Amino acid sequence: MENRHFRALMKSAESLTRSQREKLRQHLDACQSSEDSHRALNRHEPKACRYCQEKALVRNGFQNGMQRFLCRDCGRSSCATSETPLGRLRNKEKLAAFANCMREGLTVRETAARMGFSVDRAFRWRHLFLKNAVDYQPKDLTGVVEIDETYFRHSRKGDRHVRKSRHRGGKGSTRGRLAKEWVPVLIGRARGRPFVIDAVLPKMTTVAVDAVLVDAIDPLNAVVCADSLPAFKGLEQRLQVRCDLFVQGQPASKGVHVQSVNAYHESLKTWINRDLRGVATKYLSNYLAWHRLSFWEKSTVSAPDWVGCALGRQLINL
Ligand SMILES: [Zn+2]
Numbered sequence: 295m296e297n298r299h300f301r302a303l304m305k306s307a308e309s310l311t312r313s314q315r316e317k318l319r320q321h322l323d324a325c326q327s328s329e330d331s332h333r334a335l336n337r338h339e340p341k342a343c344r345y346c347q348e349k350a351l352v353r354n355g356f357q358n359g360m361q362r363f364l365c366r367d368c369g370r371s372s373c374a375t376s377e378t379p380l381g382r383l384r385n386k387e388k389l390a391a392f393a394n395c396m397r398e399g400l401t402v403r404e405t406a407a408r409m410g411f412s413v414d415r416a417f418r419w420r421h422l423f424l425k426n427a428v429d430y431q432p433k434d435l436t437g438v439v440e441i442d443e444t445y446f447r448h449s450r451k452g453d454r455h456v457r458k459s460r461h462r463g464g465k466g467s468t469r470g471r472l473a474k475e476w477v478p479v480l481i482g483r484a485r486g487r488p489f490v491i492d493a494v495l496p497k498m499t500t501v502a503v504d505a506v507l508v509d510a511i512d513p514l515n516a517v518v519c520a521d522s523l524p525a526f527k528g529l530e531q532r533l534q535v536r537c538d539l540f541v542q543g544q545p546a547s548k549g550v551h552v553q554s555v556n557a558y559h560e561s562l563k564t565w566i567n568r569d570l571r572g573v574a575t576k577y578l579s580n581y582l583a584w585h586r587l588s589f590w591e592k593s594t595v596s597a598p599d600w601v602g603c604a605l606g607r608q609l610i611n612l
Contacts, residue, residue, distance in 0.1 A: 328387035332359040334598035335374040335389065338605050339363070344377035345370050358386070378605045379422040392419055393600035399588060401570075423604040427583035430603070431491055432611040436515035438485040440555040441507070443498055443523060444563065445476040451574040477575050479582065480506050481562070483555040485519075488591045489611055490558065492582040494575075498525050504532055511535060519550055561589065586610065 295303075310318065342349045343365035350366035360373045375381045380389065388409060395405040395416075406416040478498040482491030491510045495502040503525045511518065513535040520526040522540040530537040538550040562585050566573055573581045587595050587603065590610045599609050 324387075327391040328359070330390035330597070331387050331601070333390075334393070334601040335386070335605075336361050337598055338374050338602040338607055340372060340374060340376070343368060343370065344372045360386070374605060379425045380601075380604055383419070383422070389601050389604075390597050393423070393597040393604075396420065396423055396584070396600050397588075397593070397595065397597055399569075421577065421580055423600065424580035424583050425604075426606045427587055427603050428579045430583065430586070430608045430611050431493075432484070432489040432510055434512040435482075435484050435489055435491075435510055436512050437487070438517050438519055439482050439491075439511055440485055440519045440552045441480065441482040441491070441503075441526070442521060442552045442555045442559065443495075443525070444479050444481065444559045446479060446563075446566065446575070446578060447572065448475050448477050449572050449575050451572055453574070477578060478502075479578070481555050481558055482507065482510060483558050485554050490586050490589075492579075492586060494579045494582065498523070500525050500528065500532065503529070507533060519552055521552060558589075561585075 307315075307318070339361060340351065340363060343351060343363075346365060346368040348365055348367035351363040351372075352366060354362045354364040354371060356362065357373065360375070362371055362373050364371050375383070375386065380386070383389075392405070392409060395408060400408065402413055402416050402420060405411070405420070406413045409416060411419070478495045480491070480493050480495055480498075480503060483489070491506065493506045495506070507518075507529075511533070513533055516535055518529060518533075518535055518537045520529070520537065520539050526537075526539060529535065529539075538547070540550065562582070565585060566581060570581070587600070587610060595603070595610065602609055
């Protein structure tokens, strides 16, 4: 805009009424959010064709503010969101604003109110953002890795006509942990570093534990610390990794503890059970990913990073 036009605009703003000023402020916020969204999307340009995985991409103009690419191999056109969970979303100009809601950990109703969405739509967007992040697990961790299990009540929150509601989480039908009522979650944490492994397990068995840990730790350079749960016994032989396990429920020596992973359990359980009032079991792995992203290195994951994560860029646990 030319300077004289801008000065005229500023001059005319002085005569706005209070409600007009509020509308103008909202409009400017929306313009800023749209620019941030497109900038975030363009920051995560595809490195290869989404359809044939060839790297022969050339820039091919813009569409709706997004850079488009043409694949020289298959001739198909794509952009940053093609073939990702965000691909078919309308209102992509609101992605940055939505990413901010995720970063701030807003509830679905607070998000809906801020974004001008219905609650259903805010919920749908939330899980599209988290879909890819579930797999952002660490690979070949070295050093001391503490592992421990925790349990969440099986929940069908959101399903209709299931049974009488269970207020505030309720209590199990027995004092023990019946498999049908409790969902096991395995957490691993590299001591003194921000790397976190998390997984919802079908059952707390050796096979399930091994499947999670086999790629996550480097057996030659890692030491696994864990308590004396039956599923952890024999890890040393199965994964060929050094293990410092508890003996009869007690640490074998001074350095053997699982305090880092227990501290993570504490904040995870407080957030899920108290702040979110419980989550549906079918979405539990998404919430583990959200917690992992939120607590990554004192929350240095910015709104554009959140958009990148939703697009399939692993920015944490690398
Ligand atoms: Zn292609």
